[in-house]
Amino acid sequence: MSDSTGTVFDKLDYARRVLRTEATALEVVAGRLDDGFGRVADELFACRGRVAVIGVGKSADVGQKIVGTFNSTGTRAYTLDATRAVHGDLGSVHPDDVALLLSHSGESEELIRLLGPLKKLASSLVAITSSAGSTLGRAAVAAVVYGPIKEACPLALAPSSSTTVMLALGDALAFTLLEQRQFTADEFAKFHPAGSLGRKLAVVSECMRYGAELRIAAQTDTVREVFAKVRHTGRRTGAIMLVDAGGRLAGLFTDSDLARLFENREDRLLDAPIANVMTHAPVVIGPHARVSVALDVLKARKFSELPVVDEGGKPVGMLDITDLIGLDPLAGGAESRPTLRVVERKSA
Template identity: 60%
Template sequence: MTLRATSDGHPLSLNVAKRVLHIEAQALNQVAEKLDPGFEQVVQAIYGCRGRLGVTGVGKSFDVAQKIVGTLNSTGTRAYLLDATRAMHGDLGMVHPEDIVLILSHSGESEEILRLLPALKGIAHQLIGMTGNPRSTLAKQTDHSIIYGSLAESCPLNLAPSTSTTVMMALGDALAFSLVELRAFTSEDFARFHPAGSLGRKLAIVDTVMRRGTELRIASQSHTVRQVFSESCLPGRRTGAIMLVDETGLLMGIFTDSDLAKLFERREDNAFDLPIAQVMTANPKTIFATAKVQEAISIFRDCKISELPVIDAVGRPIGLLDITDLIGVDPLHDPLEATPKVRLWERQSA
C-alpha cells in the first residue's frame, strides 16, 4: 500500500500531525495570555474549600475531568469524579454541602450539564465552570468561571474535541500546580501519596527500602577473609557485601563477593588467612537512612558501585542498599544502565 503524500513529497500523515500540534500549541499560548484575575479567584476558592472538589463533565470532557481529579489528588487537593448522568440518578449523594464542584463543558450548553446545574446549586457550596463560551448558561449560573474563549478544533473536520480538551487538561494542571504552591506541597508529601511505582520509590527515604537485620552481613575487620566468609553465611535474601566494623561497631570498610573473586583471579591464596582489613575497601561510600532513594541512585550511578552501606549518626552500619533493589525505580536513568558493561567486581573496584 502506498502512503499518500503532499505536493512537496512529504507523507501526508506527517504534515497532519505537525498541523495538529501547531494548532494546539498556539491555542495554549493564546489561553495563557488571556488568563485574568478570575483564575486566581477560582484558585483561592478551591484553596479555601473545607470539603472536597468534585469534577464533572460529559463525553470527552468527562475523560479530562478524570485526569484532573487524578492530578489534584496526587498533589494534595482532595478531589473526586462526578458522573453527570449517574449524578441525576443518585450519585449526587456523594456531594457534601462544603464541597465545590468544577464543571467542564466547552460549549457550556451540554444537555446533561444544564439538567445537573439546578440540583448542584442546591447541594454544593460553590460551583465553578470551565468553558469556552462566556455567554453560556454554565458561565452565567456558576459562582466562578474560567473562560478560555473560542477555539478551532485541530480535528480536520473541526468536530472531534481536540484543541478544547487539550486546553481543559492544561488548565486543570494549572489549577493543581497553583494549589501546590499555595499549600507548600513538597516532594516528601508527593512520595506519601505515591508509595508504589518508580515515582514513590525515588522520593521515598532509604529506611523504607534498605536491607536490615538478618539480611545484613557484618563482621569484624580483624578477622581473616576465611573466617569472615565461613561465619557470615546467611539464609534468605542474598547480598554480595560484607560490612566490616571495628571493636566499637563503627563501619570501617566493605568487602564484596567481587573482591573475593579478584583474589581468586590473581591467585592470592595467602590473602585468605590475612586480616580482612588488609584487602577490604576502606572508607566506602555510605548513606544515611533518612536520605532519599534518589540520592542513593545518584551515588550508584556516579561511583559505579553495587552496594551502599547505610549508617547511623555515629557511623555504625544499620542497613544496606543493593543495586538490584533499585532496578526499575528510575526507568529513565536505571543505575545499572549507567554502569559500564563490565563484571560485577570491576564495578565495585572502579
C-alpha cells in the first residue's frame, strides 16, 4: 500500500510508533504523579465496603479490567454502568462503598449527573482524570490527575494513550493496595481455583494421590512379597513407597526398577528384601508446598513420581507427573517459594 506520493506505507514501523507514543505517555504520567495518588489509595484502603468503579464508553471498559484486578488482589470491587445507575442501579451502592469515577475529560455528562447522588450514597468519591480543574476533579475528595497527553490515534479522536494510562493507573492503585494489605500468594490462589493458573497456585495436598491410591509396603518384605501384597484401586502409580518399622519413608521402588532386575537377569533378588534394590532416601516434598515447586523438581530431576511426606517423614501421598501434564513451573524467584526437602536419590 502506498500514499498519493507513491511512498510505501510501513505497517511495522507505524505500529512501533504507536506503541512508543503510548509508552512515552506512561513515562510522562509516572513523572507527574503527586500526593493525589496517595490520597486516592488511602481512601480505597480505608473502604469498609466495596469500590464502585464507574466510567462511560472506553473508560467503562477500562473500569471492568480495573475491577478484575482489584478483586483478584484483595480489593473488593464492582462496576456500575453510569446510564443504568440513574435509572435505579444506584441502589447497588452501599454507604460503606467508595466510588471511583473514571473520565479523561472529567466532564462526561453521564458521570456529572451522578456526582450529587453518589456523594449522598457512598462514603467517599475519588477519581482518575486528566484535569484537576474539571467538574469531576473538583468534586472528588481525591483524584489521580495525569494531565494532558498525546493520543496515539492519528486523528487524535479515538482514546488510545489516555485509556492505556488509565488502565496502568488502575494497576498501580491495585498493587499499591496489595502491598499495603500484605496480600500473599496464598490469598491470591484462593481467588484463582480454576484452570492452569489455579493448578500451579494450588498446594501439593490438593493434587496428590492418597489413601487407597498409594502403594506402600515394608522395606523388609521381599520384592515378590511386595508385589503380591500391594494392591490398590483408582489411578495406578508406578512407584511403591517402602517404609521402615516406624512407618517413615525409607525408599522407593518403581516399575522401572523391577524391569531392570529382569533385564539384568537378577531374578534371585526377587526373593531378597526389597531394601536391597530400592532407591534409598528419595527426593520428597511436603503436602503444603506449591504444585509449581513440585513441577520444578519433576522437570529438573526427570522424575515421574514424587513422594509426599508429613513432618515426621511418613508418606501421605504421591504426585504423579501424568496428573500434572500441561503445567509449566511458575516464574519467580526462589525466595518466594516454599521450602522443599530434597535428598539425593541413591542406589543401594
